[in-house]
Amino acid sequence: MASIKDVAARSGVSVATVSRALNGHPSVSPATRERVAAAAAALGYRPNAVARSLRTHQTRTLGLVISDVLNPFFTELARAVEDAARALGYSVVIGNADEDPQLQDHHMSTLLERRIDGLLVSPTDGGSALMTDAAASGTPMVFVDRWIPGLDVPVVRADGRAAVRDLVAHLHSLGHRRLAIIAGPAATTTGNERVDAFREAMREFGLPLPEEYIGQGDFRAASGRRATARFLDLPEPPQAVFAADNLMALGAMDEIRSRGLRVPQDVALAAFDDIAWFVHTDPPITAVAQPTAELGHAAVRALIDRVEGREAASVTLSARLVVRRSCGEPEGSKR
Amino acid sequence: MASIKDVAARSGVSVATVSRALNGHPSVSPATRERVAAAAAALGYRPNAVARSLRTHQTRTLGLVISDVLNPFFTELARAVEDAARALGYSVVIGNADEDPQLQDHHMSTLLERRIDGLLVSPTDGGSALMTDAAASGTPMVFVDRWIPGLDVPVVRADGRAAVRDLVAHLHSLGHRRLAIIAGPAATTTGNERVDAFREAMREFGLPLPEEYIGQGDFRAASGRRATARFLDLPEPPQAVFAADNLMALGAMDEIRSRGLRVPQDVALAAFDDIAWFVHTDPPITAVAQPTAELGHAAVRALIDRVEGREAASVTLSARLVVRRSCGEPEGSKR
DNA sequence: AAACCCCGTGGAAACGATTACACCGCCGAT
DNA sequence: ATCGGCGGTGTAATCGTTTCCACGGGGTTT
Numbered sequence: 001m002a003s004i005k006d007v008a009a010r011s012g013v014s015v016a017t018v019s020r021a022l023n024g025h026p027s028v029s030p031a032t033r034e035r036v037a038a039a040a041a042a043l044g045y046r047p048n049a050v051a052r053s054l055r056t057h058q059t060r061t062l063g064l065v066i067s068d069v070l071n072p073f074f075t076e077l078a079r080a081v082e083d084a085a086r087a088l089g090y091s092v093v094i095g096n097a098d099e100d101p102q103l104q105d106h107h108m109s110t111l112l113e114r115r116i117d118g119l120l121v122s123p124t125d126g127g128s129a130l131m132t133d134a135a136a137s138g139t140p141m142v143f144v145d146r147w148i149p150g151l152d153v154p155v156v157r158a159d160g161r162a163a164v165r166d167l168v169a170h171l172h173s174l175g176h177r178r179l180a181i182i183a184g185p186a187a188t189t190t191g192n193e194r195v196d197a198f199r200e201a202m203r204e205f206g207l208p209l210p211e212e213y214i215g216q217g218d219f220r221a222a223s224g225r226r227a228t229a230r231f232l233d234l235p236e237p238p239q240a241v242f243a244a245d246n247l248m249a250l251g252a253m254d255e256i257r258s259r260g261l262r263v264p265q266d267v268a269l270a271a272f273d274d275i276a277w278f279v280h281t282d283p284p285i286t287a288v289a290q291p292t293a294e295l296g297h298a299a300v301r302a303l304i305d306r307v308e309g310r311e312a313a314s315v316t317l318s319a320r321l322v323v324r325r326s327c328g329e330p331e332g333s334k335r
Numbered sequence: 336m337a338s339i340k341d342v343a344a345r346s347g348v349s350v351a352t353v354s355r356a357l358n359g360h361p362s363v364s365p366a367t368r369e370r371v372a373a374a375a376a377a378l379g380y381r382p383n384a385v386a387r388s389l390r391t392h393q394t395r396t397l398g399l400v401i402s403d404v405l406n407p408f409f410t411e412l413a414r415a416v417e418d419a420a421r422a423l424g425y426s427v428v429i430g431n432a433d434e435d436p437q438l439q440d441h442h443m444s445t446l447l448e449r450r451i452d453g454l455l456v457s458p459t460d461g462g463s464a465l466m467t468d469a470a471a472s473g474t475p476m477v478f479v480d481r482w483i484p485g486l487d488v489p490v491v492r493a494d495g496r497a498a499v500r501d502l503v504a505h506l507h508s509l510g511h512r513r514l515a516i517i518a519g520p521a522a523t524t525t526g527n528e529r530v531d532a533f534r535e536a537m538r539e540f541g542l543p544l545p546e547e548y549i550g551q552g553d554f555r556a557a558s559g560r561r562a563t564a565r566f567l568d569l570p571e572p573p574q575a576v577f578a579a580d581n582l583m584a585l586g587a588m589d590e591i592r593s594r595g596l597r598v599p600q601d602v603a604l605a606a607f608d609d610i611a612w613f614v615h616t617d618p619p620i621t622a623v624a625q626p627t628a629e630l631g632h633a634a635v636r637a638l639i640d641r642v643e644g645r646e647a648a649s650v651t652l653s654a655r656l657v658v659r660r661s662c663g664e665p666e667g668s669k670r
Numbered sequence: 671a672a673a674c675c676c677c678g679t680g681g682a683a684a685c686g687a688t689t690a691c692a693c694c695g696c697c698g699a700t
Numbered sequence: 701a702t703c704g705g706c707g708g709t710g711t712a713a714t715c716g717t718t719t720c721c722a723c724g725g726g727g728t729t730t
Contacts, residue, residue, distance in 0.1 A: 020688090029709090051688090053715095054386050070411065358718085382717080
């Protein structure tokens with residue numbers, strides 16, 4: 001592959017001049033600039049980003065470590081992140097942790113060795129030594145969606161509190177009283193927060209939330225299914241199930257169906273995270289929608305602020321309830 | 336960030352020895368090896384992959400350019416690719432072309448500048464100059480799923496011919512005679528092939544396939560919707576619609592629903608590419624399933640063979656029909 | 671006892687770019 | 701006529717590794 005030397009030779013100038021010409025440095029004569037451009041084109045010259053990065057100490061690359069690519073929420077997030085980064089002249093390389101802390105560490109390592117300029121993380125767990133070190137050692141970093149308490153890293157997230165309250169209100173108005181929740185892993189902030197918000201809303205409506213109505217999931221479909229099975233085996237099963245993410249909601253639906261029960265007539269179902277597919281499921285699923293794209297954009301802005309030496313602040317957007325039919329007929333069409 | 340020099344200084348040896356010690360070179364005394372390891376750990380040393388790549392001329396990174404991350408088929412493929420690559424000691428960086436040839440070229444460029452060791456591509460179009468050049472100039476490359484005819488690049492794909500024939504047989508057996516297809520862009524191989532297979536099967540069953548029953552789509556939901564609208568506006572609309580990918584099938588479903596029609600009673604629906612969500616739609620969608628994960632694995636194997644100087648052969652796996660309820664009640668439960 | 675080999679190590683070149691610094695004309699100001 | 705400055709260019713250092721080659725010393729072989 002042609003290097004800058006070849007271009008220099010072909011255009012009869014030094015490598016320094018080639019570099020300047022190609023990078024738009026002002027003090028290059030138009031004639032030279034043109035000759036260099038021609039030579040570069042003729043040789044199919046493609047600057048070596050590896051060499052450039054070594055010299056300039058920047059890669060113009062952002063790392064994005066997410067918990068699960070197969071989860072539409074994260075793929076939407078990733079897409080938004082890439083878009084925003086590209087607009088600002090950065091590329092992004094994605095590491096999929098698959099909800100596995102070890103794999104997450106693996107990706108953190110490679111990204112750090114690659115000397116990415118900054119790191120966007122949606123942590124799978126409570127934070128490994130690697131994560132803490134990276135944050136402490138000054139790698140520009142920002143958390144998105146999930147975060148790790150106690151680390152001095154900006155967080156870009158959506159607050160679902162109000163939307164969860166709306167959901168409980170919605171369920172309550174439809175006559176449901178026994179509501180259960182499938183929680184995410186306790187090690188994740190989103191795992192806890194959503195349960196807290198739910199618990200609080202339940203209290204507000206004077207509804208009890210017994211321990212056995214809090215299922216333990218891990219943000220994967222199978223765990224949603226297991227938790228739901230446990231609910232349905234209870235002497236007094238819940239009338240509605242709220243899954244703390246979309247994959248677990250799918251698992252819940254599987255389990256409900258496999259018992260010959262119907263949603264929403266026999267059991268109501270709602271999910272955290274709204275995704276395109278929820279419109280097409282049977283029935284369409286009521287969900288708490290996060291402003292996914294905005295989350296991604298804001299996260300990139302915050303990270304690049306840090307990368308380029310500016311201050312970066314945490315940002316909290318808000319989620320909203322999207323009512324569909326999985327909790328019962330909406331009020332309007334009831335009579 | 337600590338460099339190899341710092342480690343050398345701290346352990347009292349030369350950088351050469353540090354390099355050897357850390358890379359497991361045999362001719363380093365155990366004592367030295369240990370001292371070096373200790374120093375590296377104490378300093379939190381993390382080898383600079385950029386410098387290493389510059390020196391060794393390899394990045395241990397594969398590029399993967401896909402047409403649309405939001406399409407579950409591709410995210411599943413990406414995930415399989417990453418898994419396989421990681422197992423072989425490579426990382427992968429993904430470029431999402433969003434079905435846009437220009438964006439595809441942008442990603443090709445950055446990946447090439449990054450000096451990835453090899454490139455996996457599922458082309459969005461018929462092949463830009465950049466693509467042809469890359470292939471010609473010896474960048475190890477393999478196509479996956481879609482390919483570009485005329486380029487001497489191995490192709491890893493699934494043959495849907497038999498499965499499409501099975502689908503037509505299935506539709507025929509359910510009494511459907513007027514079958515329509517929503518094709519992908521003519522510039523993609525998968526766009527054409529699927530239509531060809533369909534046409535051939537139709538001929539076999541003695542069914543006519545008029546031009547107006549061939550809709551033109553672009554692998555995005557909206558185009559599926561438009562094409563379906565056109566079908567349904569026909570004086571004699573088709574009894575069944577086969578979408579050449581999952582997103583277009585979704586669009587088709589939207590359109591059918593919005594007219595107050597039911598699947599499959601009023602119009603039968605089937606799709607190419609099976610995805611997890613099809614189980615949960617209303618009704619569950621009958622689809623031609625590609626062996627996505629195997630495709631990803633095979634593609635990585637082929638690419639790495641090329642990267643490491645071995646011969647790489649094309650591989651063709653086969654797809655199979657997965658019957659659900661979107662074309663009518665399956666034969667078994669009919670009576 | 672001389673020659674040889676091997677082991678562990680260090681010195682230094684190389685990878686391909688960027689950029690500080692020096693240089694050389696040339697023009698305009700004095 | 702001399703000087704200063706400036707526009708355009710080249711030389712060389714540098715980034716952090718890997719790896720070729722050389723070297724010293726101890727043991728083995730003759």
